[in-house]
Amino acid sequence: MANADRVEIARLIHRFGFGPKPGEYAQLVGAGLKAARQQVLTPPSTDTGLLKVANPTLTDLGPFPPQKSAAANTFEAARSQQILALQLWWLDRMALADHGLNERLTWFWHGHWATAIGKVEYALPMYIQNQLLRSTALLNFRDQARAMITDSALLYWLDGDSNVAGSPNENLAREFMELFTLGVGAYSESDVQQIARALTGYNTVRSAGTSSFNIKRHDNSLLTFLGTSGKFDAPAISDYLTTLPTNQDFITRRLWCRFISSTDSIIESGISSAFATRDILPLAQAIGTSAAMSNPLHSQSKSPVEWFISVCRALGVTPSALQHNANVIHFLSTMGQVPFDPPNVGGWPTDEAWLNISSMQARLAFSKYIISQVKLDSLANLPKTDVRIQYLGDLLGVASWSTRTKSVFRTALGDPAQLILIAINAPEYVVNA
Secondary structure, three states: OOOHHHHHHHHHHHHOOOOOOOOHHHHHHHHOHHHHHHHHOOOOOOOHHHHHOOOOOOOOOOOOOOOOOHHHHHHHHHHHHHHHHHHHHHHHHHHHOOOOHHHHHHHHHHHHOOOOHHHHOOHHHHHHHHHHHHHHOOOEHHHHHHHHOOOHHHHHHOOHHHOEOOEOOOHHHHHHHHHHHOOOOOOOHHHHHHHHHHOOOEEEEOOOOEEEEOHHHOOOOOEEEOOEEEOOOHHHHHHHHOOOHHHHHHHHHHHHHHHOOOOOOOOOOOOHHHHOOOEHHHHHHHHHOOHHHHOOOOOEEOOHHHHHHHHHHHHOOOHHHOOOOHHHHHHHHHHOOOOOOOOOOOOOOOHHHHOOHHHHHHHHHHHHHHHOOOOOHHHHOOOOOOHHHHHHHHHHOOOOOOHHHHHHHOOOOOOHHHHHHHHHOOHHHHEEO
């Protein structure tokens, strides 16, 4: 049986980061659980790994030209190139960050405020939203929500830019309460109707990623909803909703679901109080140091992006540097998860939803594509014994391998590439136990 501290440290590094870089897991285990918690859950002032990642060059491409016009092919090529550059840029950040917490929480918030480039269609507004989420990922949720309610990509995604006085569109109002701030059942249809009126008057320039307020399109009448009355615009709506006790409980449960358990809704006493001021980092730290982290029932399956990035970090891979790097997006799409393109406003599924035959087959093909481009000298220089099995556990942040997995490893001790293939597709790695 694995040492309990090894298990908890493995959970920390995979759930609050994207897995260890070479040597990192053994270093954390050697330092002990208390020190590991401190290191993983305390963001540095500067992350030198991220200095290696240049921001993408994204421009305002303007409106779509007429279909089949001379300009259409040039426009579409530029748009596709910008989208690919944006996706690879974020994957590079996840893979190269020395400290994974901020990028990991940015990834969480992307799934929370799920906005899809499939509808937005331009890279620039998605980049602007992503930088907003990154800059607030560990700060105050009230400030984040206030900025997001007028974010251009989110407004367009949820039809907020077509919400005008006299003809309110309720989509943004409903999702802002149900999915982003309060949760299901915390509001009435009347509340949706009233808040939709408050959210009228916002315009977007989709290609530029900008939004503006037009008072002439805004309903400035007296509104009554959720125990208050007054005249509101979008920021004021957000400020009010995020003060409600329901918001404190809802966001706490969202993080609990993603970082502890998607099936166990019993939250440890006191966790929610860490979010009383709506500061995000104390809540993440409370969850990451809770007794629930050591509960053997709280395993979690990695999503495709989380699996891919953890492999990249362990093997020293920069996603954009892989040959024919558009294949990275193809493989992730086959597995069902591409950055900036969640399937709907509810975001991606969690945990066991990723454990299916089609995903397994795609992961295997993806693994071979990655391994074919990686030098495995450190593994190849080890004796062809169980030493290699222990090395793989430390490299990948796996607390222990099962007897069955060890027996499979022993059929390939002389083949480093095959050992890596087995390891990154093993149940103990695909599922963070």
